[in-house]
Each structure stands twice: as structure tokens, then as C-alpha cells.
């Protein structure tokens with residue numbers, strides 16, 4: 001069953017992977033996944049591609065990175081990327097491709113990537129994508145020259161959660177300011193604040209000592225669309241909560257169709273201790289601490305990259321760890337420690353599926369914390385069924401993965417699932433990042449289109465603001481340096497109570513908005 005490619009790797013720090021991806025991009029532009037509907041190279045094509053590169057091998061180190069770096073200094077031209085939405089664009093070059101308007105310097109904005117590189121975009125016709133990810137990947141290169149809504153550039157701003165200052169308002173939306181860790185701007189240069197039109201979240205929303213759910217709430221509060229959805233991001237950021245939803249899938253489709261590992265949940269350390277006492281004093285057989293249930297894997301709280309996962313060999317260790325949990329102040333779960341041959345990872349990016357087996361080389365029971373061997377697997381119906389079930393959770397996960405361990409006797413146990421922060425593994429991470437970018441473009445195009453249509457409808461049906469309210473809104477917009485889209489501000493504005501005496505103004509304003517929107521959509525839907 002295990003396929004071809006064999007290589008050493010760890011899902012964390014995979015320096016050099018990006019370079020390889022870049023080379024592939026330059027040499028094989030025709031293999032770039034194409035978007036809308038998002039790309040996916042067919043499994044057979046993927047296999048061939050991997051077979052071609054199977055001679056390559058690399059060593060890797062454990063690291064916190066969820067996706068491997070790509071050296072921005074070696075960024076390939078994105079001219080090979082095509083515009084999925086605008087006919088005949090062929091993926092021009094940022095502002096330069098925005099019709100005749102691009103020639104005017106005053107209309108060109110510069111978004112500085114986290115690597116200090118400046119990227120041009122048309123200030124008057126752009127939508128802002130905020131990418132939340134570690135700096136090892138320069139996401140701006142995947143969107144350079146791309147357009148949505150026919151001729152809108154993508155202004156990419158990238159930051160880690162820690163560098164984001166956010167203000168959300170139910171009427172005016174969300175304003176983001178990017179800061180460095182010591183209070184200065186993240187790029188050390190110009191101040192930058194903007195209103196994101198869309199957000200891609202690749203960084204873990206939570207980890208052992210971090211919790212950024214407050215920012216996810218901010219995006220939800222302001223109605224900023226994200227990938228995965230804010231609902232999904234929030235629900236995937238508590239391991240035991242997500243596992244509880246996997247258990248619901250299992251009870252619905254059956255153990256055979258969704259072989260989730262049996263797990264015990266303890267809200268706090270007292271619950272773990274209680275089980276131990278009960279077992280000793282009453283001889284009550286509790287599955288959690290019965291002697292023949294050792295060794296077990298205890299998983300503490302929500303953390304990634306193997307953190308908080310402990311192998312427990314017997315009652316003494318169990319007691320020690322239970323006591324240590326008292327200072328952790330969180331919950332724990334226990335499950336049988338599977339005598340595993342390897343992990344199997346199944347991932348889905350839109351309609352783009354992949355499966356890998358990961359085998360520890362170092363002998364560590366956690367295959368993701370040291371050197372490991374990676375093999376790509378054929379995407380079977382069984383894998384597809386597991387990942388499709390997970391992808392239906394929380395209103396839909398655009399990007400997700402399922403992790404399993406395969407026992408030496410061949411039995412497979414699902415141990416967890418991940419959302420849009422899933423680690424990218426293997427030698428085709430570059431391909432995965434392109435698939436994520438295409439999916440993001442597609443979703444962003446859809447979200448911005450919807451916002452424009454909504455704004456148009458509201459502009460038609462509602463009345464204007466009072467002078468004071470208009471002033472407030474103008475002040476709010478002046479705080480934002482980035483492109484403030486007419487539809488996003490209109491969307492908020494139209495929620496306000498109408499003033500009869502300004503009915504005519506409102507109609508004029510609505511007509512203007514409609515005229516603009518007709519222009520915008522003429523290229524998408526034909527003349528309106």
C-alpha cells in the first residue's frame with residue numbers, strides 16, 4: 001500500500017523545501033494548480049510528479065512552522081499564474097495590468113511584504129487580503145498579478161497574530177494595524193493600517209501558550225470573511241471540542257466508516273485523580289487506569305507539534321502526570337497508545353486531496369517530533385470518506401486534514417483533525433500553497449461579489465444618513481490608509497436609520513453606487 005517517495009522529513013521546519021518548490025515552479029509552470037474551481041492536479045499527475053523528484057532527500061528539524069518556507073529572495077515570477085476570473089488577462093503585473101489607470105503613480109499603492117519587498121497594486125481598484133501566517137512563507141508572491149471582480153488587484157498584507165492590532169465595529173467593519181513585537185511597525189518602516197476584505201488564517205489560532213481566538217471573534221464581529229470560516233476556526237481551536245465532533249461523526253456513520261480512537265476526557269486534574277482512587281479502593285474497573293490499559297497516551301489541553309502529549313507506562317506515571325496537570329489548569333484526555341507502524345495524514349484543500357504515510361525514523365512514538373520517512377499514498381475511497389466527513393463540520397472546512405495512526409496489525413485509528421492551520425508536509429508543499437492561494441482567490445472573489453450585490457440592494461432600498469452620521473463615517477474612513485471599498489462602507493452605512501428629508505440624497509447616492517457596480521460587474525456578467 002505504501003507508495004513511492006521515501007524521504008526524511010518533519011512537518012515543522014522544512015528549510016529548502018521552498019527552493020525545491022520554486023525550481024519546480026520555474027521548470028514546470030504548466031503543473032501549477034489552476035483555480036476556480038480550485039485546482040487539484042489529479043492524483044495520478046501528482047504521483048508522476050513525485051516519482052520524478054523521488055531521488056531528492058533532505059533532513060529536517062522539528063519546528064513550530066505549520067507550512068514550509070519558500071525563500072522570497074528566490075521568488076519566481078508569478079507571470080505564469082493566470083487570472084481565473086478576468087478573461088484574457090493572463091495574469092498581468094499588479095497595478096500595471098489594471099487597464100489605463102495603472103500608469104498614474106497616484107493610483108498605485110505599495111504593500112510591503114514581510115520580507116520588505118514592495119508590491120504594487122492599484123489603490124483605487126484593489127481588495128485587501130490579510131494572510132495570518134509565520135514569516136517563513138511569503139504569501140504575496142502567490143497573489144501577485146492576480147485579479148478578482150474583473151480588474152481588482154489583490155493587496156496582500158501578511159502578519160502573525162502577535163503583530164496584529166484590530167478594532168471591529170458592527171457598522172464600520174474591521175480596521176487592522178500591523179505592529180512589530182516591540183511596538184514599532186512590523187516591517188520597521190511605514191505605519192500601515194487597513195480594512196481587510198478577506199482573511200486567510202494559516203497560523204495556529206491556539207497553541208500551548210497562545211490563544212488568538214479574540215482576533216477571530218474580531219473578524220466575525222466585523223463580518224470579515226475568512227478561510228476557514230470564523231465559525232470553523234473558532235471550533236477547531238479546542239482539541240477536545242473538535243474531537244467531540246469527530247465522535248459525533250463516528251456515532252452517525254459507524255466505527256467501520258470512521259474509526260476514531262476511543263478516548264477519555266477529564267475536565268481537570270481532580271477528575272484524573274478521582275479515577276485512580278476509585279480504581280484502587282473499590283476495585284472498580286475503570287478503563288482509564290486499568291493495568292492492562294497501559295501504556296496510554298495522555299494529551300493535555302490544546303497544543304500542537306507534539307506538545308502536551310505524554311506516553312504513560314503505568315499507574316505511578318499516571319499519578320505523577322495527574323499531579324502536574326494541577327498546575328497546567330486545563331483538561332486532559334487519555335487514549336490507548338497504539339503500537340503504530342506509521343501515521344497516515346489525509347488532507348483536503350478545496351477539491352484537492354492528498355494522503356501521506358509518515359514513519360518515525362528516530363523511534364519516537366510521536367512521528368511528528370523528529371526525523372521521519374514520508375510516503376505519498378493513493379487517495380482511497382476510505383480516506384476520501386473520512387476527510388469529506390470532517391470537511392462538513394462547522395458549516396464546512398475549506399482546508400482540513402485528518403490524522404490517523406496505523407497499528408502494526410494493520411488497524412487504523414483516527415486520532416485528530418486540523419483546520420486551515422494544518423501542517424503542509426512532503427515535497428509538494430509548494431503545490432499545496434498554490435492550491436490554498438487559488439482557493440482563497442476563489443472564495444475572496446465570491447465574498448467580494450456578494451458584498452457588492454448586498455451593498456447595491458441596500459443602496460436601492462434604504463435612505464441616507466444624517467449629517468452627523470456621515471461625518472462620523474468619513475472620520476472613520478480617514479483613519480484607514482488602505483483602499484476602503486465603496487461596497488464595504490455602503491454595507492455598514494445602509495444599516496442606519498433613514499432620514500426622510502434626505503431621501504433624494506439617498507437615491508442619488510444609491511444611483512451612483514448602482515452605476516459603479518454595473519460598471520464593475522459588466523465584465524463579469526456581460527452588460528447589465
Ligand SMILES: Nc1ncnc2c1ncn2[C@@H]1O[C@H](COP(=O)(O)OP(=O)(O)OP(=O)(O)O)[C@@H](O)[C@H]1O
Nearest residue numbers: 297303304305306307336337338343365366367368
Ligand atoms: N494514541 C496514539 N497512539 C500512538 N501514537 C500516537 C497516538 N496519538 C498520537 N500519536 C503520535 O503522536 C503524534 C502527535 O500526536 P497528535 O497529532 O495527537 O498531536 P500534535 O502533533 O501535537 O497535534 P498537531 O498535529 O495538531 O500538531 C502523532 O502524529 C502520532 O505519531
Ligand SMILES: [Mg+2]
Nearest residue numbers: 305368403416
Ligand atoms: Mg498531529
